[in-house]
Amino acid sequence: MTLTLLESPSVLSAPRARPPRARPLRVALAGNPNCGKTSIFNALTGARQHVANYAGVTVERRAGTCPLLNEPGELIDLPGTYSLNAYSPEERVAEAELLAGPDVVVVVTDSTQLQRHLVLLVQVMQLGANPVLCLNMADEARAAGQTIDVEQMERLLGFPVVETVGHRGEGIDRLVAAIDRAARNPVERHKLVLGEDLDRALDDIARALPPPARPEQGAAWVATRLLVGDQRQTRRVAALDGGEEAVALARLHRTRLEAATGCDIAVFVTERYFGFVDGLLREVRHRPRHVDTRQLTDRIDAVVVHRLAGLPLFALVMFAVFWLTFTVGDYPMGWIDAGIARLGEGLSQLWPEGSDSPLRSLLVDGMVGGVGGVIVFLPNILLLFLGLAFLEDTGYMARAAFLTDRLMHRFGLHGKSFIPLVTGFGCSIPGIMATRTLENERDRLTTMLVLPLMSCGARLPIWMLLIPAFFPPAWRAPTLWMLYGFGIALALLLALTLRRTLLRGDDAPFVMELPPYRQPTLRSVVLKMLTRSQVYLRKAGTTILAISILLWAATTYPKPPSYQVDAQLAKGELALAPEEVEARRAAEDLEHSIAGRLGRALAPVFAPIGFDWKIVTAMIGAFAAKEVFVAQMGIVYSLADGGQGTDSLRALLARDYSPLVGISLMVFLLIAAPCMATIAVTRRESGSWRWALLQLGGLTAIGYLLALVVCQLGRLVI
Amino acid sequence: MTVRLVECSRGDQVRILRIDAGRGATLRLMNMGLGVGATAAVVQCSPLHGPLLLSHGGTEVALGYHLAEKILVEKD
Numbered sequence: 001m002t003l004t005l006l007e008s009p010s011v012l013s014a015p016r017a018r019p020p021r022a023r024p025l026r027v028a029l030a031g032n033p034n035c036g037k038t039s040i041f042n043a044l045t046g047a048r049q050h051v052a053n054y055a056g057v058t059v060e061r062r063a064g065t066c067p068l069l070n071e072p073g074e075l076i077d078l079p080g081t082y083s084l085n086a087y088s089p090e091e092r093v094a095e096a097e098l099l100a101g102p103d104v105v106v107v108v109t110d111s112t113q114l115q116r117h118l119v120l121l122v123q124v125m126q127l128g129a130n131p132v133l134c135l136n137m138a139d140e141a142r143a144a145g146q147t148i149d150v151e152q153m154e155r156l157l158g159f160p161v162v163e164t165v166g167h168r169g170e171g172i173d174r175l176v177a178a179i180d181r182a183a184r185n186p187v188e189r190h191k192l193v194l195g196e197d198l199d200r201a202l203d204d205i206a207r208a209l210p211p212p213a214r215p216e217q218g219a220a221w222v223a224t225r226l227l228v229g230d231q232r233q234t235r236r237v238a239a240l241d242g243g244e245e246a247v248a249l250a251r252l253h254r255t256r257l258e259a260a261t262g263c264d265i266a267v268f269v270t271e272r273y274f275g276f277v278d279g280l281l282r283e284v285r286h287r288p289r290h291v292d293t294r295q296l297t298d299r300i301d302a303v304v305v306h307r308l309a310g311l312p313l314f315a316l317v318m319f320a321v322f323w324l325t326f327t328v329g330d331y332p333m334g335w336i337d338a339g340i341a342r343l344g345e346g347l348s349q350l351w352p353e354g355s356d357s358p359l360r361s362l363l364v365d366g367m368v369g370g371v372g373g374v375i376v377f378l379p380n381i382l383l384l385f386l387g388l389a390f391l392e393d394t395g396y397m398a399r400a401a402f403l404t405d406r407l408m409h410r411f412g413l414h415g416k417s418f419i420p421l422v423t424g425f426g427c428s429i430p431g432i433m434a435t436r437t438l439e440n441e442r443d444r445l446t447t448m449l450v451l452p453l454m455s456c457g458a459r460l461p462i463w464m465l466l467i468p469a470f471f472p473p474a475w476r477a478p479t480l481w482m483l484y485g486f487g488i489a490l491a492l493l494l495a496l497t498l499r500r501t502l503l504r505g506d507d508a509p510f511v512m513e514l515p516p517y518r519q520p521t522l523r524s525v526v527l528k529m530l531t532r533s534q535v536y537l538r539k540a541g542t543t544i545l546a547i548s549i550l551l552w553a554a555t556t557y558p559k560p561p562s563y564q565v566d567a568q569l570a571k572g573e574l575a576l577a578p579e580e581v582e583a584r585r586a587a588e589d590l591e592h593s594i595a596g597r598l599g600r601a602l603a604p605v606f607a608p609i610g611f612d613w614k615i616v617t618a619m620i621g622a623f624a625a626k627e628v629f630v631a632q633m634g635i636v637y638s639l640a641d642g643g644q645g646t647d648s649l650r651a652l653l654a655r656d657y658s659p660l661v662g663i664s665l666m667v668f669l670l671i672a673a674p675c676m677a678t679i680a681v682t683r684r685e686s687g688s689w690r691w692a693l694l695q696l697g698g699l700t701a702i703g704y705l706l707a708l709v710v711c712q713l714g715r716l717v718i
Numbered sequence: 719m720t721v722r723l724v725e726c727s728r729g730d731q732v733r734i735l736r737i738d739a740g741r742g743a744t745l746r747l748m749n750m751g752l753g754v755g756a757t758a759a760v761v762q763c764s765p766l767h768g769p770l771l772l773s774h775g776g777t778e779v780a781l782g783y784h785l786a787e788k789i790l791v792e793k794d
Contacts, residue, residue, distance in 0.1 A: 511782070
């Protein structure tokens with residue numbers, strides 16, 4: 001139904017006064033996904049932005065300051081949502097931010113998709129906000145032959161309307177001026193017409209609202225939420241004095257309207273939103289009939305998501321991204337490694353040679369070594385994020401979800417689970433953060449929980465040490481592939497189990513808009529990469545730094561009162577080079593330390609899966625960061641050079657352990673105890689320790705059991 | 719001819735007659751421009767109960783098989 005724009009005085013549009021502001025101007029950016037909102041946000045704030053999380057939910061909160069405005073202003077980029085129907089965490093967050101009453105709400109729309117995108121504007125108007133309408137991607141709309149009478153639109157709506165081309169910065173000056181204008185002259189009442197029957201019902205309910213539930217702005221919104229039976233608003237209003245009456249009235253109107261129209265009330269209301277938008281567009285938009293702005297996209301998609309060629313093509317693209325990540329990333333990794341080594345040496349020189357100052361050891365071995373071990377992976381992370389941001393901005397990533405949906409569905413996952421899982425091969429941390437794109441909480445948790453089974457980059461040094469130690473050359477490459485494959489298979493199986501037990505529930509219906517293919521801009525891709533890696537770096541500076549210090553203490557203290565090797569040397573039983581003596585001392589240090597004792601204490605637990613105290617001690621280190629296992633093994637075996645993947649360490653391993661223990665060790669390290677940083681991120685992203693500890697405990701138990709099976713069955717066979 | 723959306727094949731032009739899904743999914747479809755009465759083209763359908771790809775008014779929307787099962791369309 002198409003509605004005409006009429007003014008009707010009602011309680012919903014009563015004039016109101018806004019108090020003068022004594023704080024910075026608060027501007028919120030709202031818009032559909034794929035409307036180019038982020039490019040507008042970037043153009044307004046530049047680099048003056050920061051990303052955080054909303055408390056308790058996994059929705060990113062992006063905020064920044066805009067220096068262009070007349071008065072100091074804070075910008076909030078709301079998550080992209082189609083509506084404010086509160087069906088996803090993003091929609092709930094956006095609704096809450098808008099209810100908090102920002103001074104100006106910029107509603108960003110894709111000019112080629114106004115019919116759909118303006119529906120959000122209608123809801124923003126119902127909320128009584130003070131809007132500025134931004135018609136973004138105006139160039140594409142013009143190219144398709146569409147013209148908008150902006151002045152007429154401003155007259156009809158009663159607030160500023162601006163055309164922009166966000167990614168090229170066009171119209172940003174006009175947008176800034178419009179925000180200033182809106183801040184000075186807030187809209188007093190919205191001219192919103194949703195049809196006589198609906199308007200009357202909403203007016204009726206709004207009048208019945210008890211005063212505390214009737215914000216000066218947004219009474220129409222509260223009334224609408226009551227009418228459609230939104231549980232949270234209903235509960236909130238019902239708890240108020242006199243609220244029951246409004247709730248009962250809303251129920252009455254709902255029954256009446258549903259009986260009259262024969263359709264679900266929420267569907268009916270949404271139809272009226274569309275009706276208002278149709279009426280508005282009829283007055284302001286001129287375009288030739290039958291324009292297809294999507295011909296190119298449709299043609300590309302005929303190949304890219306082809307039922308047969310689509311998946312192989314996708315595999316090739318992913319392979320290219322990973323190949324680039326790891327080959328190009330090797331160079332800067334070498335530089336960073338050298339830089340960290342030099343920093344360590346430089347710091348060491350502040351103390352006299354041979355000093356065993358604990359502060360020196362803490363700084364050099366604990367902090368520089370620990371944090372450095374994580375920073376080394378930064379180039380890989382940056383490159384992987386760069387590749388993924390590029391694919392995302394072209395529009396290809398959304399196709400990946402489409403292509404993999406069927407396969408993922410079999411295992412209780414979702415098309416959108418695929419990208420986070422693939423990211424996990426680089427590092428679990430950004431992978432877990434990438435699960436944010438999943439709308440359904442159960443899908444998100446399942447993906448998060450099984451993600452550490454993707455063999456991450458930090459585990460590669462372990463495989464490089466262990467595989468050659470136990471397997472002949474011809475078997476090495478297949479063994480590595482089998483390890484990766486085993487991880488994937490187990491992740492899928494576990495996901496299926498989780499969805500059938502703990503995370504049981506209906507599948508979220510898979511509906512996803514595939515954005516048109518676009519040429520990405522360097523600026524947007526680089527910004528995306530930087531804001532995401534920021535979180536990783538911050539983690540290295542906080543969580544990992546703290547863990548490194550703890551671990552350093554655990555592997556350093558208490559010190560043995562004297563060294564056996566010194567005693568032996570004094571007795572003349574041994575003749576060793578100075579560095580060998582150092583290495584023996586380091587081994588004795590470790591054995592005597594908390595970690596060493598813990599290793600010995602725990603050894604009986606791990607005896608059934610073939611591990612001795614040396615392996616267990618090294619594994620304690622691996623819990624901080626997987627790759628530490630290699631260095632710790634080197635220390636336990638008192639190799640002078642730390643034993644980073646050296647042949648001598650491999651020879652010692654092959655001497656001391658059977659290949660069966662080798663396999664059992666790899667199985668355990670692949671599955672069990674994801675590193676501390678992963679647990680910390682899972683805790684933050686899932687919003688509770690419960691899931692983080694389940695991940696830790698569950699994976700460790702499964703790793704132990706499978707290693708036990710390998711070990712015991714192997715012993716029977718051999 | 720009235721059929722379920724899943725019975726359509728690549729290249730078909732369809733008009734949506736009825737959506738028997740839950741409220742959340744129905745609203746999400748409407749927000750994507752796929753309410754009752756909307757016309758769309760089937761761009762791609764995947765084998766073995768995979769998702770469908772619809773093109774409508776300049777938007778491409780991917781739909782899971784189970785949702786497409788609940789949508790009744792008229793195709794010419």
